[in-house]
Amino acid sequence: MKAVQFLGSVPRYVYSMAAGKLTRRAFYDRFSNIQLRDVDPPALPNDEWVKIRTTHAGFCGSDKNLVLLHDSPSTSPFSSFPFTLGHENVGVVAEMGAKAALALSGAGAGAGARAEAGAGAGSEPGSGTSPGAGPGGGPGARSEPNLATRSRAGSGTGDPAPIPIKVGTRVLVDPVLSCRPRGIDPVCPACARGDTSLCSNFTEGTVSPGFAIGTCRDTGGGWSEEFVAHYSQLIPVPDNVSSENAVLVDAFCSSLHPVMRNFPPDDASVLVVGCGVIGISAVAAIRALGSRARIVALAKYKFQADAALAYGADSVVFMRGKGGGSAGGSDYYSELAKLSEARLLQPIMGKRVVVGGFDYVFDCVGSSTSIDDSLRFTRPGGAMVLVGLASFPKGVDWTPIWMKEVQVKGSFWCSTEEFEGRRMRTYEVAMELMRTGRLDLSPLLTHKFRLADYRHAIEANLNAGREKLIKSAFVFY
Ligand SMILES: [Zn+2]
Numbered sequence: 001m002k003a004v005q006f007l008g009s010v011p012r013y014v015y016s017m018a019a020g021k022l023t024r025r026a027f028y029d030r031f032s033n034i035q036l037r038d039v040d041p042p043a044l045p046n047d048e049w050v051k052i053r054t055t056h057a058g059f060c061g062s063d064k065n066l067v068l069l070h071d072s073p074s075t076s077p078f079s080s081f082p083f084t085l086g087h088e089n090v091g092v093v094a095e096m097g098a099k100a101a102l103a104l105s106g107a108g109a110g111a112g113a114r115a116e117a118g119a120g121a122g123s124e125p126g127s128g129t130s131p132g133a134g135p136g137g138g139p140g141a142r143s144e145p146n147l148a149t150r151s152r153a154g155s156g157t158g159d160p161a162p163i164p165i166k167v168g169t170r171v172l173v174d175p176v177l178s179c180r181p182r183g184i185d186p187v188c189p190a191c192a193r194g195d196t197s198l199c200s201n202f203t204e205g206t207v208s209p210g211f212a213i214g215t216c217r218d219t220g221g222g223w224s225e226e227f228v229a230h231y232s233q234l235i236p237v238p239d240n241v242s243s244e245n246a247v248l249v250d251a252f253c254s255s256l257h258p259v260m261r262n263f264p265p266d267d268a269s270v271l272v273v274g275c276g277v278i279g280i281s282a283v284a285a286i287r288a289l290g291s292r293a294r295i296v297a298l299a300k301y302k303f304q305a306d307a308a309l310a311y312g313a314d315s316v317v318f319m320r321g322k323g324g325g326s327a328g329g330s331d332y333y334s335e336l337a338k339l340s341e342a343r344l345l346q347p348i349m350g351k352r353v354v355v356g357g358f359d360y361v362f363d364c365v366g367s368s369t370s371i372d373d374s375l376r377f378t379r380p381g382g383a384m385v386l387v388g389l390a391s392f393p394k395g396v397d398w399t400p401i402w403m404k405e406v407q408v409k410g411s412f413w414c415s416t417e418e419f420e421g422r423r424m425r426t427y428e429v430a431m432e433l434m435r436t437g438r439l440d441l442s443p444l445l446t447h448k449f450r451l452a453d454y455r456h457a458i459e460a461n462l463n464a465g466r467e468k469l470i471k472s473a474f475v476f477y
Pocket residue numbers: 060061062087088250251
């Protein structure tokens with residue numbers, strides 16, 4: 001079968017870094033690390049795994065970073081080469097290992113094994129206890145079953161009937177290859193708390209190193225017709241949720257997770273920096289969860305601003321000019337200051353100093369400029385949440401962090417949340433918001449590509465502004 005792979009070859013890396021100075025095609029031409037190849041479909045690592053036929057696979061901002069070789073080398077030990085790209089995957093179950101089939105049948109013990117998100121359950125269905133009980137959970141508190149496995153008794157409160165997973169079921173795949181998919185028992189302390197994206201075993205266990213499906217050479221990925229997943233990674237897609245919606249879940253969860261962990265109350269002011277799919281998702285997450293906080297979004301393009309407003313931002317400021325420029329004029333610093341009732345002071349040199357600012361700033365870009373701006377526009381004692389994938393920011397002034405006692409919060413992908421009294425995977429929270437009509441992200445899927453056109457997909461993502469691209473995906477049907 002065909003697969004778009006990242007080869008991880010050093011000579012190809014050197015070629016792309018050199019030739020890439022002349023043309024960006026050098027990052028994805030035939031001498032680069034990104035290649036469409038004929039490969040064997042991945043085998044099931046053991047009988048707890050499932051084969052998925054891909055129908056939709058998202059093109060993530062992190063995939064763009066990978067193509068452009070922007071990632072910090074400190075992430076490279078958490079992948080194994082060559083790997084097939086694609087971690088934002090929706091598909092249909094094509095084959096199940098025996099244990100997987102038993103666990104996902106929705107009957108008895110199997111359902112119990114899926115009850116918590118990595119909360120200490122062992123590899124044997126139902127064998128786990130819940131040592132960590134998760135942050136916020138009381139001592140010994142056990143997680144509630146997730147949506148796929150809740151009993152019908154709950155249907156009176158709008159909870160769904162359980163959806164058993166069998167061959168042919170449409171599923172969304174939580175790609176994180178933490179302890180549980182890796183067959184590691186007992187799970188690490190992070191996984192025991194449900195913080196699966198902070199797992200300490202991304203290099204251990206059943207499959208080769210990799211944070212996730214889409215960075216691991218054994219699992220395959222969604223940028224091909226088939227890949228494999230551990231049964232615990234599957235989330236059934238309810239009939240009333242489209243695959244176009246489901247394929248947006250991963251991007252949305254990158255924002256939903258930090259929003260839930262830094263939730264702005266109704267009287268808070270929020271600045272969302274960046275209106276790519278992650279920034280728009282931050283706005284959508286705040287609103288879908290019911291906060292009436294005042295949201296200002298900082299956007300580059302009109303089509304992004306329109307989307308941010310449609311998902312509930314109160315106002316949008318356009319990034320133009322240089323934030324650090326002159327004291328006068330209608331630049332974005334002045335507009336943000338006005339909207340947050342902050343004052344701007346001109347230092348003897350350099351960017352303006354902000355007195356006041358927003359209670360919460362979600363930096364959904366992660367660039368040197370966005371980090372610097374975000375720190376400046378966080379009010380004293382407020383929280384600056386780094387959602388974007390920063391690596392080596394240059395020229396960031398740290399003064400606001402100590403002078404304003406700003407809390408800088410990190411966020412990596414998504415894991416487990418407290419939601420409506422239950423412990424659920426971030427992915428499941430998103431799915432529940434979609435199932436209950438509180439969230440529809442399908443308008444954000446602006447571009448679809450066939451796998452053979454992967455170079456066009458890369459080019460469209462590299463020119464997202466001109467292409468009016470918010471989110472793109474490969475489709476296989
Ligand atoms: Zn992603």
